[in-house]
Amino acid sequence: MEGPGSLVVPRSDNGPEWQSGWHASTVVLAVHKAVPTLLTLLLAACASAPQPAPASDARSSPALPSVPPAPRTEAGVPPPLPGELSTPADVKRLDFRGGEPQVPIRLMEGRPEVIFSPRTRMRLRFGGPDDKVLEAPAGSVWKVRVSQGEPAVLSVRIQLGEFRFSDKAGLAEEQQEWQARGLSTRTQVVGALYGIAGKVIDNRRYLLLVDEELSPQAAAARQAELLRQSGARTTLFEEVQTPARGILEVRDAAGNVVGLAQDSLMAETKDDSGFDIRQVEYHVGYENHGFEDRSYRGALQLTVDRFGTLAVVNVVKLEDLLKGLVPSETYARAHMEALKAQAVTARGEVLAKVGTKHLADPYLLCSEQHCAVYRGRTGEAPSTTAAVEATRGEALFSKDGRLVDSVYSAVCGGHTENNEVVWGGPPDPSLRGQPDLLETSAGQPSPQDLESFLAATDLPAACRLSSLAQPNKFRWEKRFTAAQVNAFTESLGVGPVQAMTLSERGVSGRARVLTISGEKGATQIRGELNIRKLFGMLNSSMAVVEPTRDAEGRILAWVFRGGGWGHGVGMCQTGAIGRAEAGQRYRDILRHYYNGAEVAPIY
Ligand SMILES: [Zn+2]
Numbered sequence: 001m002e003g004p005g006s007l008v009v010p011r012s013d014n015g016p017e018w019q020s021g022w023h024a025s026t027v028v029l030a031v032h033k034a035v036p037t038l039l040t041l042l043l044a045a046c047a048s049a050p051q052p053a054p055a056s057d058a059r060s061s062p063a064l065p066s067v068p069p070a071p072r073t074e075a076g077v078p079p080p081l082p083g084e085l086s087t088p089a090d091v092k093r094l095d096f097r098g099g100e101p102q103v104p105i106r107l108m109e110g111r112p113e114v115i116f117s118p119r120t121r122m123r124l125r126f127g128g129p130d131d132k133v134l135e136a137p138a139g140s141v142w143k144v145r146v147s148q149g150e151p152a153v154l155s156v157r158i159q160l161g162e163f164r165f166s167d168k169a170g171l172a173e174e175q176q177e178w179q180a181r182g183l184s185t186r187t188q189v190v191g192a193l194y195g196i197a198g199k200v201i202d203n204r205r206y207l208l209l210v211d212e213e214l215s216p217q218a219a220a221a222r223q224a225e226l227l228r229q230s231g232a233r234t235t236l237f238e239e240v241q242t243p244a245r246g247i248l249e250v251r252d253a254a255g256n257v258v259g260l261a262q263d264s265l266m267a268e269t270k271d272d273s274g275f276d277i278r279q280v281e282y283h284v285g286y287e288n289h290g291f292e293d294r295s296y297r298g299a300l301q302l303t304v305d306r307f308g309t310l311a312v313v314n315v316v317k318l319e320d321l322l323k324g325l326v327p328s329e330t331y332a333r334a335h336m337e338a339l340k341a342q343a344v345t346a347r348g349e350v351l352a353k354v355g356t357k358h359l360a361d362p363y364l365l366c367s368e369q370h371c372a373v374y375r376g377r378t379g380e381a382p383s384t385t386a387a388v389e390a391t392r393g394e395a396l397f398s399k400d401g402r403l404v405d406s407v408y409s410a411v412c413g414g415h416t417e418n419n420e421v422v423w424g425g426p427p428d429p430s431l432r433g434q435p436d437l438l439e440t441s442a443g444q445p446s447p448q449d450l451e452s453f454l455a456a457t458d459l460p461a462a463c464r465l466s467s468l469a470q471p472n473k474f475r476w477e478k479r480f481t482a483a484q485v486n487a488f489t490e491s492l493g494v495g496p497v498q499a500m501t502l503s504e505r506g507v508s509g510r511a512r513v514l515t516i517s518g519e520k521g522a523t524q525i526r527g528e529l530n531i532r533k534l535f536g537m538l539n540s541s542m543a544v545v546e547p548t549r550d551a552e553g554r555i556l557a558w559v560f561r562g563g564g565w566g567h568g569v570g571m572c573q574t575g576a577i578g579r580a581e582a583g584q585r586y587r588d589i590l591r592h593y594y595n596g597a598e599v600a601p602i603y
């Protein structure tokens with residue numbers, strides 16, 4: 001047996017790619033000097049080559065292959081791939097230099113360990129000064145866990161608001177308002193500006209922050225204070241002061257430690273065929289929280305998250321990301337032209353989000369509702385994959401050549417809404433509310449007369465005529481007992497509710513304000529989403545509300561009559577299907593919903 005020193009595989013830039021003679025040793029080490037004791041112990045523990053072992057994990061899944069022979073390390077190490085190991089500080093921007101960018105998306109975090117298996121031959125890169133590499137065959141099973149994890153030290157500022165980059169006026173106004181209330185603020189730009197293929201992708205945003213750096217605990221207390229004092233619902237802007245640290249231990253199927261990495265390691269496969277991962281945790285914090293064995297294209301970055309525990313990040317080409325993401329956004333059986341429209345909007349949504357979220361995390365996006373629901377290869381469907389491929393590299397640009405903020409919702413109810421009505425801020429020329437009708441005729445009801453518009457159940461709306469339309473989402477009625485409404489509004493302190501009025505409506509009839517009067521007082525709920533949330537997520541705020549009373553005039557119940565499902569801004573997804581079925585092509589559909597925007601390739 002050779003000494004430990006020779007077990008460390010040196011990096012070499014001239015080795016053949018993906019093939020070479022196998023060697024017996026498997027120990028790869030790339031750990032900072034800070035852990036000499038552990039290192040010595042592990043060297044001792046790993047002095048013998050790991051043996052094949054039967055799968056003993058109770059969570060073994062039939063989807064994963066059985067344990068293959070133990071892998072061996074290659075002497076001739078291939079040159080680094082484009083997309084070197086990233087650190088949290090430099091992943092907040094996409095790299096278009098090679099054409100299609102790669103996107104680091106979180107699959108899970110806060111995990112004690114992960115078990116995964118490459119679908120083709122794998123190269124495990126340990127980073128560090130010498131970039132050690134271990135190679136292993138398809139189907140081999142690996143377990144990675146974090147030891148000696150230390151959480152990141154974050155500094156936090158209270159975020160008072162977020163503004164489009166074009167909305168300097170809104171920013172200044174809000175800043176002055178807070179200053180008048182004695183609060184010192186500062187602004188922060190997030191996002192980036194990309195010039196690409198003659199187009200501009202600009203997802204920069206201004207954040208308005210309280211000029212006060214706080215610990216996470218102090219920030220929570222300050223947020224509560226601001227809510228009490230001025231009713232302001234704030235969020236947090238986090239920055240990493242000291243990155244999280246930890247040692248990643250890689251074990252083979254027999255449980256032998258075969259390598260260590262400091263903070264992060266990267267697993268890649270030939271042809272990007274990807275990995276099977278056991279027990280991927282999803283919908284954390286939601287009712288349908290669960291675990292599922294899933295398969296992903298692209299590379300895996302195993303890294304220490306902000307808690308000092310394990311994060312599993314999928315570094316995936318944008319097009320492959322979309323293949324696993326579009327099926328979560330729509331019906332795979334929808335018309336192909338509608339699926340193409342969905343693929344283009346999903347691409348735009350990803351481009352708009354990267355670099356503006358998760359600024360203190362070692363990834364750009366999460367795979368949950370917060371960023372983009374993504375199940376990887378497991379979620380893919382042939383039809384949506386075909387739609388992604390047919391629109392490869394295409395995004396939607398406004399007349400002045402800027403990437404459109406291609407938001408969408410399920411059912412507009414016959415008319416889409418202006419962005420500022422739902423989210424505030426300046427009007428976006430690409431997000432103007434439009435009638436969603438396949439035929440127009442004189443005397444058709446419009447949202448300006450909302451009662452008759454909501455009563456028009458036979459409107460020739462694209463989202464009603466679509467073969468996948470749900471009539472109870474186009475027009476609906478929701479009844480709450482007086483007791484239910486009093487419970488929903490209890491925290492507002494107005495007492496038993498006597499009157500409710502929806503007002504400040506946008507072009508589609510969606511309300512911005514709900515006024516509630518009760519026996520003890522009155523108040524207003526502002527914002528489309530806040531109104532919907534108050535009633536346990538009302539389908540939409542395109543609604544009217546009335547009480548029903550008993551013979552003595554006492555309120556028995558409140559009845560909302562409404563239209564549409566969702567915020568109604570941008571594309572109506574069900575309407576897009578209706579339009580495709582009526583013969584419109586995806587470019588026509590997108591031009592309609594985004595006010596003349598055009599599809600153009602960016603790579
Ligand atoms: Zn997210």
Ligand SMILES: [Zn+2]
Nearest residue numbers: 412463572575
């Ligand atoms: Zn519609």
